[in-house]
Amino acid sequence: MSLLQIDQVSHVYKRRFQPAKTVLHDVSLTLEAGRCLGLLGSSGAGKSTLGRLLLGLERPTTGTIWFNGVDRHATQRPFQGDVQVVFQDSFAAVNPKLTAADIIAEPLDNFIRLKGEARQQRLVTLIEQVGLKATDLTKYPAQFSGGQLQRIAIARAIAAEPRLIVLDEAVSSLDMVNKRLILALLADLKRLHGLTYVFITHDIKAAEQLCDSFAILEQGRLVGHYPSLAAFDAATDPAVERMRQAKLAVHPRQRTIRKTQPNKG
Amino acid sequence: MNTPLPATMIRSRYTPLLYLCAFVLIGMAGVALFAPWIAPHDPNLVDLTQKLHGPSSAYPLGTDQLGRCLLSRLIYGARISLGCAVLIFIASLAIGLFVGTLAGYRDGWVDQLLMRLCDGVMAFPSLILVLGLVGIFGPGLKQVIIALMLVQWVYYARMFRGMVMTLKTEAFIAAARVNGSSSWKIIRTHILPNILPPLLVIGTLEMGWAIMDISAMSFLGLGVQSPTAEWGAMIHEGKSYIRTNPELMIYPGLAIMLVIISFNLVGEQLAERFGVSKTMK
Incomplete structure (x- = not known):
């Protein structure tokens, strides 16, 4: 049995004086214990909302989140310590x-x-x-x-x-050196405590370093799910390509933006 | 010049004036507390043979139209003015803190109900509302205190609701919920400690207003009743002698001014120190 099973979850934010906004459309995912799922997507894709649902901070409008065989939102008190969180902005957290x-x-x-x-x-x-x-x-x-x-x-x-930790952009605010150190620390702790991670990020490189399965969200829809790093690297569908293009080139000469500008030097 | 000043320079902005104001307030509080030992005379002792005397060794500030010692009346007046201001402040703060935290933390119909209640109270100018309430309860110090409390708490409630609602969206509150803290524990350990510094500032500024309100009510003859000594009431009683003996009004007026200015200056400095907005109305 999977540790985490997200079953056709949709989430709608009701807003005053504005039409309701659907942030998640029928998302289904499973995650085995001891693994790390990279939840990728650009801002507003619904990644963090999915994270909040996993944590129990909000309940899904429709669909069910099964955690360890139990409906996560069936009880009034979903906070039992078995799902934990690390937020992006450590000063605010x-x-x-x-x-x-x-x-x-x-x-x-x-x-x-x-x-x-x-x-x-x-x-x-x-x-x-x-x-x-x-x-x-x-x-x-x-x-x-x-x-x-x-x-x-x-x-x-x-x-x-805990059994599951939701890492909500946990390394996105850090400098490159700290990012590497924290990712290494997270990998160590995962081994040491037998943890399962859901790593929410827009940083494809960070995800590749830590995760062993990948899901891509676009405008609230799951547009790709890859069970291994090899499958993710080999994937050629447009959603993955868009995520790959979003990262900065390692070498300055590969920056395409420069090619279109006249060389003043 | 947008660079933040180093901590040492911020500290140096505590001017001598601030210390003077703090000294005045502490002095006033001391005078109010130890009035029976400090006052040279019984503030209510009428001696018509001594009426309207100028300053003398027996009566340092002279006497009023009934021959009562002005200094003693000022000293005892501090008791009522300061004491009632503290009472109104604490009571309205307690109600406002409770209602504001409840409304801000539990949004939905609880919030709606409490805030519409606040809107109702705030729809009237507060002085008119206090006058109306005193009209219903009848004149007297107790009635004025209750009326001021009933009007003041809404402003605190509004302010605390806003602060709690802002705090509630902070990630550390979400983390506390995930970490299994109960609502009560979240309010106690995460929300209250973070709204305390602004509380100190607002409290200092509001204290000045409370003294002003009490004195104003007494001046209108609605608050403290004769012969009790209170600054506003003393101005009220002295106004018939404004041409011949203006000091009857000047001394209590100065006392009110001094205390309110001190509260405001201290409050303003604290506001700057804690970066709090100075108005809540």
């Missing part, structure tokens, strides 16, 4: 008034309920697993860089031992 320890401890206190020494020990383990020091636990978000703060958000996401 943590409460500026809390210390790193408080931030990481939130899911711990809600789901695992450790006390005293064991709790402290767990916090130290978690922050060290994401490559920070135990002394960082007493710091406030303003004292961290964006990359460090993203590590804290990751520590919070793995704290309650």
Whole structure:
């Protein structure tokens, strides 16, 4: 049985004084445990909405999301700690008034309920697993860089031992160096904890580095689903091509934009 | 010059004036608290043989038309003016915080109902509404306090609703929900601590307004009743002697001005410090 099964999910945002907007049309996907699904698409394609549905922050207008054989939205309290999230903007994703320890401890206190020494020990383990020091636990978000703060958000996401983590543009705001480091960290943690990822991104290179299956959304519709990196690389359909063209060339000479301009130098 | 100033330079913008204002407010609070020990005379002791005297060693600011010590009346007046302002502020803040947080956090019909209620109250100019309520309840300090509270809370509710609604869309609130925090815990640990700094600013600015409102009501003869000493009431009583003894009105007027200016200047500095918009009406 698949860990995650998205079954003909559609989602409509009702708006005041404007016609309702359908952001997802009949999306169906399955994801096996221990794998990483890259959810690709440009802005407004419905990637993040699908992420919010997986998290339980919203319920789909029609269709069902089966998680571990259970309808994710059948209960009033879908938040059981088994699905976690890492957001794009790490500064917005943590409460500026809390210390790193408080931030990481939130899911711990809600789901695992450790006390005293064991709790402290767990916090130290978690922050060290994401490559920070135990002394960082007493710091406030303003004292961290964006990359460090993203590590804290990751520590919070793995704290309650989830099965699935939704990475919503988790590396999109980082510089190239941090992006590589965080992707490597995510890959390590996935092995270490046996995690499953849904990696929402518009960055095809980042997705190729972390994911082993790929889905492309365009205007709320699933336009491509590739079960392996090889299949994705070999794919030639227009949706994949459009995603590939969206990335910047590695070498400056390959930038097509330059070719059309007169050389002033 | 859009580059942000370094922290040390921001700190240096705390002018001596701010310290002076803070000193005035703390001094006033001290005077109000320890009035019985500081005042040279009983503020309500009538001595017609001493009426309308100028300053003397026994009466540092002179006496009023009934021979009561002006300084003592000012000191006791601080008690009522400041005390009631604090009371109105805390009570209306508490109601506004509760209603605003509830409306902002639980949108839908709860929000609609509470906000239409606020709209109804805000549709009237607040002074007229207070006058109307006092007209219903009858004159008296207690009635004025209740009326001011009933009118003031809507502005707090509106403001807190806006702040909560903005905060609610922050990613850390979504993360807190995913992390299994209950609504109450989210409000307590994520929302309230983040609306506290603006609260401090608004509170300081509003305190000045509350003192003004109480004094205004007393001046109109609706609030504090004779012979209780209160600044607005003192101006009211002294207005018959404006040609011969203007100090009867000048001293309480100065006291009101000093306190309100101090509250406003401190509030403005805090607003700058925390980057909060200064108006809520």
